[in-house]
Amino acid sequence: MIRVVLPPHLQSLAQVGNEVSLDVSRHPLTRAAVLDALEARYPMLRGTIRDHVTAQRRPFLRFFACARDLTHDPPDAPLPEPVATGEEPFLVVGAIVGG
C-alpha cells in the first residue's frame, strides 16, 4: 500500500483524514499512477488536482515526497522507492499563494 497526504480542503471533500492508503501495483510507481488510483478511489477529487481533460496539474498545487519537490517532474517519472514501498507518503500540497 502507498500513502498519500491530502490538503485539508481535499480531505473534507473526500471525507477522509490526513492520509489515505492506496493499493497501486504499478512498477515503477509514478505520479500519474498515484493520482489515477486516488481519483478512482475518491471520484469527487477528479478535477481538483489535475484538469479533467488535459490531466495537467492545477497551478497552485505541488507534489512533495522524501523531502523533495517533485512538482515539475514528468507525471510518468518514477517516484522515490520509499513512496512505492509505503515507507514515505506522497504529499499533495497547496501552494502558499494567499487566500
Place this chain on the structure above:
Amino acid sequence: MSGVRVLVGTRKGAFILTADGKRSRWTVSGPHFAGWEIYHVKGSAADPNRLYASQSSGWFGQVLQRSDDGGTTWKTPGGGGGVTTAPGEMPRGESNKFVYDVSPGSGKPLTTHQWYDGTQHPWEFKRVWHLEPSLTDPETVYAGVEDAALFRSRDGGTTWQELAGLRGHGSGPRWQPGAGGMCLHTILIDPRNPRRLYTAISAAGAFRSDDGGDTWRPINRGLHSQYIPETDAEVGHCVHRLALHPSRPGVLFMQKHWDVMRSDDGGDSWREVSGNLPTDFGFVIDVHAHEPETIYVVPIKSDSEHYPPDGKLRVYRSKSGGNEWEPLTKGLPQQDCYVNVLRDAMSVDSLQPCGVYFGTTGGQVYGSADGGDSWAPIVRDLPAVLSVEVQTLP
C-alpha cells in the same frame, strides 16, 4: 406556518438562514464547505429540498454540490461520498467537468474571445458563477460559467453539456472580460414559456433563446456604453444583472455597469429608467414578488469606487417600474458604510408582505419583511457575501 430559507454564498463558505413566516427570529447554519468560495446556492422551485451549490477554490478548481434535504447534507453528484465505484467501473466524478463544446456537429465552436487589450484569447473554464434550476424538473439545472458559457445538466448535476449555440452564434470573438472576469452570471427562465431563456454576460450583454437554448441572439438594442468603441454596438456591454417578474416575463429590468434599463418586449429594445437615482452604477436589481412594477436596486458610487455614495447604504425602490425612485434607509447604516452589494446578492421571498434580502461584501445579510420599508441585519459578520437566494417554504 410557512417560512423562508435564505441561501448565502460567501468567500469562505455557505450559510443557510431560516425563519418562520414572521421573519423576525433566524437560525443560522454553516459554514458549509468552510474555506471554499461559494459563488451561488440555489434551490429548485420544483423540489424545495433540492439545492445546488457552486463551490470553488483557486487551488482546487470547481466542485459542484447538491443537497436533497434542504441543505442538511450535501454530496458531489455522481462522485459519491467517499464511496468506491464498482469493480471495473470507471469513476464518474464528472459533476465538476465543464468542458467547452468544440465538436463540429454543434454548430460553430469557438476557441477565442476578446482579451482586455483587444487581442484574442483562448476560452478557459474558471468557475461556475450561477446555477439556475429548472422551474419544473429538479434534475435539470443550468450553469453560467466563467469564461462565459452556458451549461445544462439533466441528471441532477452529475454531468454537464454546453449549450454551445450561445458562444457559437457569431458574436463570441467580440466578448471581453469585465473587471470580475468574463462571466455568465444571469440565467432567467420564462415561467410561461420554458423554451425562452435569457442570459447576461460581463462584458458582452444580454442574450435570448426561444428554442430551449439551442440558438441565441443578442438583445442589446438601446444600450449605450462609453467603454467600447461603438457605444451602441450589438455586443460588448457590461450587463450586471437582469430580473423579471413571473407574471410578466416579457418585461425585463437590467442593472448595467452604468444605467438601469427596462425592456417591455422581451429584450428586443431597452430604455433607460435610472431617473432620480443618486448614481446609476450598481450590481443588483430585483422585482417585488407581488408587484411587477416595484423594483429594487442598490446604487454604488462608481466603477472604481465600489461602495454606496456618501457612505450611506440605501436600497432604492421604484413603484413605477423605474424613473421615480425612493431611498429606503430605515435600519440600514447611514454613515461610514463602504461595502458593496454584488450582482447575485439580492433576492425576494413571496410571503405577504414581500420579503427582500441582500448581502454585502462586509458580511452582513439584511432582510426586510415589509417590502423594503424597514431593514434589519440577519447576520452581521459573515465572510464577504457573493450571493443571496431565498426559498419560500410551505
